[in-house]
Amino acid sequence: MAAALAAPCAAASGTSGQGKTAKSDQQKKADMAARIEIMQKQIDMLQKQLDDMRAQQTASQQQSSDTRKKLDTLAKDNKKTKAKVAKVEKKQKNGITVGGAMRFQYSYEDYNKNNVHRTGDADFDIFRLNFRGRVDDIELQAEWRWFQYMSAVKYAWLGYDFSKNQQLQVGLTRIPFGNQPYNSHNYFFSSNYYLGLEDTYHMGVEYVYSGDPWNVQLAFFKNDGMGGIDGYVSNRSNSYSYNVVGVRSPGEGIYADPQHPAASINTAAARVAYTFKPNDDLKIELGASGLHGGLEGPSSSIGNYSAYALHMNADYKRLNVQAQASRYDYNVDGGADRLAVGAYAFYDTIAAKADSYTFNVKYHQPVQWGPVHGLDFYNDYSLITNKSGQLPSTFMNILGVGVSAGDLYTYFDFVTARNQPFIGGSMAGDGKVEHRFNINFGFYF
Template sequence: MKKSVVSTISVSIFCLGVSTGSWAEASPLEWKNEDGTASFKVGGVIRVQDRYESWPQSSNRGMGKLDFDVLRLDLKGTYDDFYLNSSFLLQDQEFTSIEKAYVGYKLNPNNSLEAGFVYKPFAIYPYPQNGWTYHLPFFLGYGNNIAPGLNWNYDDKNWDIKLGYYPSMLETNMRYSPESGSYDDLKNTFPNQKGYQNEKQNQVNARVVKKFDTTLGKQEVGLSGAISQLHNKITDDDGKYYALGLHANSNLNRWNIQGSIIHYQYDAKNPEGVDDRMTLMGTNGLTPSYLIASEGTVSSLNVSYTLPIKDMWKLKAIKFYNDFSYLDKTHTDWSASQMNTTGMMFIASPFMVWADYTWGKNANIIGGSTNSTGYTTATSLNSDKWLYRVNLNFGFSF
């Protein structure tokens, strides 16, 4: 990352902080009018990381070198019953992306509409894990996933219901989370992916959650569904995509247990010679695009325990967690993908530190290009090998 980029952003944030106009200042980066009907807040986080990876081909074979991870700028605001929620990212190697950017309107205390680059609600969301390291649901498109469209939300003490429509997917050069994409649009691709030219269109998501309050804490169980057209640029024909998900989220005093099961299928209308058993996924090019099994079932189980801390400077709590995910591919001769992350999160606002130990097999995040077929046939250099990665991530929020 070039120094001038950080300097420009820092100056911009500083200028926002000193130009308050007629607004009453609530904090250095937050403003509210006198009657509280309008507000605007600038925030964000900057993160650096250190990493060790076990496979011999990795360039991260030693700890002790901090690298830039991400700078996120958050803009939030309210005006009467309208609200704004947006997050913009500057990532390593000067890649940029949008985590979310939408405007909402509260119809009444229980109903709201949101338009813009909105979350696609599905199962455990927006983050399907506790740790800093993303897990298999994320790499299959079921975590922190947004699209241009419209969401309707209903929420009361018993139910949380979300319904969304997305005519197209987010442009590939703005994607933070992975989504199915066409070879011609995605960056950082490989020649063997050239035949995969499918994009989702007219997607509909629904998520229905039943909530319970108990003496031990809040509980929820939910059912999710998604369906869309899958347009092929070469054949100009529409296939289809669908996914079904079941999840639970249980709070038991200081414990939290999350579980999900998601079955998905991409039924593409590919030209002859293209293997229908695979689907191309990708983001903004920060990491290479990759193929996944076109049909499979991904399961996850996440457990965490939060320990309160007293009288230790800014440290308020330590969260211990273990995240496990498993992808079973429909083709029985394809090896399963597995990941497990054990770690701790140190909560010391405005500082946040994650310490992750992730081990797994047949997952592109563990092995990189040497495990490039991990989500499909598992026939790469490091297929079916248990590999591990240690990751330290340091964040400062403003």
């Protein structure tokens, strides 16, 4: 009985262990399935994130591609726009502007008794036209002047710009010598003008470098602006610039037509200047100039000539100071001491060699007096000395004021001079000290 009782108990015990084991396996499988399901969801979520990232990357690439296309299109449009703007600007720059001036003059001359008796004279001075402009890449500048007694071309040249600071000029251009553009502030210039050493124009080619701080001008002139020794002009003295037109023989009159014609030829000229700017108020240009050329007679060479100068042009606020020391030499075969020059429809005479010194001061004062908006107070002094042939020295001092009123500019000049053209004398004369009070009234347009 005990054995019988034990058997069912044992059997029951064995059956209970198998059921527990089976349940444990099922639970494990369920847990595993749950974990797999969770992992699958995580994988699905990661896959979705990956797909989203790929989609975003594709969209970004597409957007980047679209952006690049848009940028390329904008660049092309910008290039076309710039080309159109450049074309319009070029058209706007093309064309010639016409300007000019008309001037009248009053003068009181103590060396002219009839003028003194009339208490001075009023005259028409000049009417001029200025042409300036550009057609494509070529610049044009010209000036034509009409006087009561003659007409003359002052300058006429064509220019080509190699760069912003470099230009080549061809035609009737200014000789690069001394302080530029003028070595004076008054109506009469300095005495150098009457020697052909200030604001003088010859036919040739000129290179100009106008950088900062350097200014370099190199030029070659074939002949003067009147065509040289045999130019096709009615009168070689009908010139704005003073040109050598002959060699004076002993006893030949100062104002006589030259008996022995001459002219400059093949002249090389150079001007180099450097500008200092120590501060915003002060600017100083220091420079040196030189030229050398030949002298031509009717059929052959008759000598050569040269000139050189040291010059300074300084600005301090409203004050301008100019100084220049020059020397010129005409070496004529046969050793002539005097040369004939021509300008303004008459002939004059200069020494073949001389030294020149100039010193000028100007002060600008802005004002508001009705139409008057500016006053220029100046004193310009010139001395021509050590002349060949023991000719007396020339000096000229001009004390004056320039008055600006809109498009009007008026020179009031009191001139004291000796042996000075237009002041009762000649560069080759031996006269006394003369005086002239001059008012030049001009309208500029």
